[in-house]
Amino acid sequence: MDYLEFKITCLEEFREILIAELSEIGFDSFLETEEGIDIYAPSDSFERVAFDELIAKYQEAAQITVTEGKVAKVNWNEEWEKNYDPIAVDDLVYVRASFHPAKEGFKHEIVINPKMSFGTGHHATTFQMLKLQGTIAHHGKRVLDVGSGTGILAIMAHLLGASEVEAFDIDDWCVDNGNENFELNGMGLKMGLGTIREVKPQGPYDIVLANINKNVLLDEMEVYASLLEKDGFLFLSGFYTEDIEDLLEVANPLGLEMIKSSEKNNWAALILKKS
Known part of the structure; x- marks a missing residue:
């Protein structure tokens, strides 16, 4: 195609x-x-x-x-090799392509060959999600990455010590690319194909990651809440700062309370906790 x-x-x-x-x-x-x-x-x-x-x-x-x-x-991939530069999320993680050299001074490193998939850390939403992941303990946790794209957030969860990581996307190209990136980062994970309702992941999860867009997040919020363990965390991004209230109006009645937020270039990211 x-x-x-x-x-x-x-x-x-x-x-x-x-x-x-x-x-x-x-x-x-x-x-x-x-x-x-x-x-x-x-x-x-x-x-x-x-x-x-x-x-x-x-x-x-x-x-x-x-x-x-x-x-x-x-x-x-040739276009990415011409235009794709590594990025650093503070000293937490260095994100590079396989054709870039490694760099010292970071707690973690992620190798991403993005191809046609979304999620390299360059976009403000992905950058914030990675940064927020570093603020919540993942060690020994069960993590679900919704709409995984390149798989970058799932890889971050793995590096942070998650005991089990699951990921899926609606695009078959993303799935192929994500699986390649999982292999590059030493993960035995295979990405699923479909929407969250089609994949039917089996909860409960300690952490759910969803960097998609406002409309999908609003539509699937109830599903996220149902999959979360009590006191579990839901990470959200893919929307503007002015959309936060709309998301909380749907999330709060489901027992999801915001505990942290961030903003970059008017893009927002949230951590919600299930009470």
């Missing part, structure tokens, strides 16, 4: 907004460039009308121009 590629030039302050809204209409891969963003969507499920409407909505304010093309999945 080919992917449609759109090279978008835009004002820098609109990049995060466009990524968030484009992810809602079928785009599952984003690469930030000096001029804007390159975005990708499966050609067989691309929603042309929704895309055109979204671009028109921001075109004037964000000074958008768009160049369209096609790219085969097999070419994607």
Whole structure:
């Protein structure tokens, strides 16, 4: 299956907004460039009308121009090798690709070859989730990573000492990529394919990680709560700071109370505890 590629030039302050809204209409891969963003969507499920409407909505304010093309999945890794730089989350973890050298001075290291999957630590949501994971004890815990993407959060849980980690995603490409990354990081884990309702993970879990988007989180919140052990932790990201109250309105009646929050570039991340 080919992917449609759109090279978008835009004002820098609109990049995060466009990524968030484009992810809602079928785009599952984003690469930030000096001029804007390159975005990708499966050609067989691309929603042309929704895309055109979204671009028109921001075109004037964000000074958008768009160049369209096609790219085969097999070419994607070459693009990452050209553009993907390592990142550091404080001294907690160094995230690099296999073609980058290791670096000393960090408690942990994660090797990610992202290909078409989302989640390299560069995006504010993934960065915050990794950082927040470092604040909660994972040792000996059962962890579920919902919508795992590259598998980066599942790998972090493993490095932090989780006794059991499960992960799944709705995209078969993410599953293939996640399994490759698990192997790169010495994990015997295999990622599942499907939504949380299709995969039907068997709780209870001590920790549930969900870095997706607001609509999916709201829809699946009750499922997350049902899978959590008493006093278990739910990590959430993939939404803006102004969306926090909407999420808490759904989470609080389920016995989920916010104990920690963070913000980066107007993207939010939360830790909720099940009472």
